Amino acid sequence: MIKYDSINHVIRQIPYGKVATYGQIAGLVPGCTPRMVGYALASLKPGTDVPWFRVINRHGKISLRSDGGEDALQRHLLEAEGIQFDRTGRIDLEKIGWRGLSNSGPAPHHGCGQPP
DNA sequence: CTGATGACGGTGC
DNA sequence: GGCACCGCCATCA
Secondary structure (H helix, E strand, O other), X not given: OXXXXXXXXXXXXXXXXXXXXXXXXXXXXXXXXXXXHHHXXXXXXOOOOOOHHHEEOOOOOOOOOOOOOHHHHHHHXXXXXXOOXXXXXXXXXXXXXXXXXXXXXXXXXXXXXXXX
């Protein structure tokens, strides 16, 4: 119970209104692979203080284990935090992706914008 | 103790 | 954009 605890600890640092990917979390935990992150979340129990719903895959989408009902719950929780979903059910990681507590100011990203 | 299992990411085509 | 292969280690029965 050390690796999983470290992973959970990182997830707990995700601020309100932000989301992080498995790779992001894995990058914050040395020696941890993106799989371990998923495995760690899979091992979480109900009532945990870990905001597992803020963890999504690199596609900016919600990952689910087997039950297709939890994804709706996760999406609902994210929307409740002001997170908006794309038409394809995707999340704009460039906009609300967690950048390690330094997400102040818009990214000088050019191009690749989706005109409304 | 052994064995099986598991919410992914990156790369190549 | 999709799909296939590979890497990785803690947890549970």
